[in-house]
Amino acid sequence: MTTVISKATLQRLPIYLNYLKSMADAPEYISATTLANALRLGEVQVRKDLACISDAGKPKVGYMTKDLVAVLEDYLGNDVNDAVIVGVGHLGKALMAYKGFEEYGFKIVAGFDLDPALIGKEVAGKKVFGVEKMENLIRRLGIKIGIITLPKECAQETADKLIAAGIRAIWNFSPAYIIVPDNVAVKNENMASSLAVLSKQLKELLLSEK
Amino acid sequence: MTTVISKATLQRLPIYLNYLKSMADAPEYISATTLANALRLGEVQVRKDLACISDAGKPKVGYMTKDLVAVLEDYLGNDVNDAVIVGVGHLGKALMAYKGFEEYGFKIVAGFDLDPALIGKEVAGKKVFGVEKMENLIRRLGIKIGIITLPKECAQETADKLIAAGIRAIWNFSPAYIIVPDNVAVKNENMASSLAVLSKQLKELLLSEK
């Protein structure tokens, strides 16, 4: 365990956790085989992923479910990060209301927007501020993660402001491709990329039946 | 060109297209080097990706921008797929209003929801129907793609209904992991996976400066 965890594995860990927690009738033990079948993954792959964070697998029975959940939660959420969101449109509101981030050590503490109709309101219990308060508030609270849910025109400009205020990781949902300095992490969430994969799969499915 | 296109490449193609189209002052020609620098990718990687779909690169000058856009659009959107969306909450509305899907051969034609206050209304010019109309409408229009933006409780059940109605590709934004038959494509969009990667990057960044 506690070896170097590859990016690919890291992306699967939340999926295991999510699946385990969503099981209504969780058995006491669960095997890699069972998990693999349920999630459409390779049996060996699951075992290898789990080996990174757990060493409690037993032949013939599998892993104790509650232990597995515990180590996954521990690994994924071991330090809670506060985050702010810029752009309280539909997507921004959806993310602010998304239950489940906090399970992964992630907490949205405030939103920012230009719209006076939104400022001062609350969304999912989180207050919405005017963007002019943004830099000050981020700096004061020492927040490191910023989420951008804005039209692409203002995305880069906002990213620059966030970075100037001390943000070190940006999750960008705008269609714009954001460029940041090397000492800032960025994840450009591109809907079209996911879609391209799905669309290709569909095409192949339909073709294979002709 | 027209070789087998890997999944990794396929995911980058929309990014190239998006970048090229978003350039305000697009030059007549653009080189792989320029693209690579702008998108923080390897120069050779970009060239290799583009080689899959284009053969119009010229030494010293690069690719003719409008040709590149044309082949990318052609490849990514060569068959327009109609799609429906189930769950017209914040996220559903955000996707319905998302400009940019149609550039990738993808068109949301209707939404479905349970809320009587929404039924009959329009979101971004698309009508919202009651879920009881869902199966009929999908079958009648021969729609193949369904997007699920519902709470996790109803996700699997809805997926089953969609499939029964003839849907062959599901884009699932609910936190639930959806299981489908082999002849249906599914993409479980897991926010937590993206987040895990970003969060780890941030942690490493902060650690490396200590």
Added chain:
DNA sequence: CCCGTATCGATAATTTCGTATCGATATTGT
């Protein structure tokens, strides 16, 4: 009590993906 089987962990093989290198070619400057 022993044998068959499901499962684990580890190692090895294969595949996929990314990167480096090299000759070829078009443009620019002299």
Added chain:
DNA sequence: ACAATATCGATACGAAATTATCGATACGGG
């Protein structure tokens, strides 16, 4: 016209990820 250079496409190499294989171990059934 010719040399210098940026870029392309192709090939070869290396790294990463997935998949296959194997011995070891725990449980259940004769």
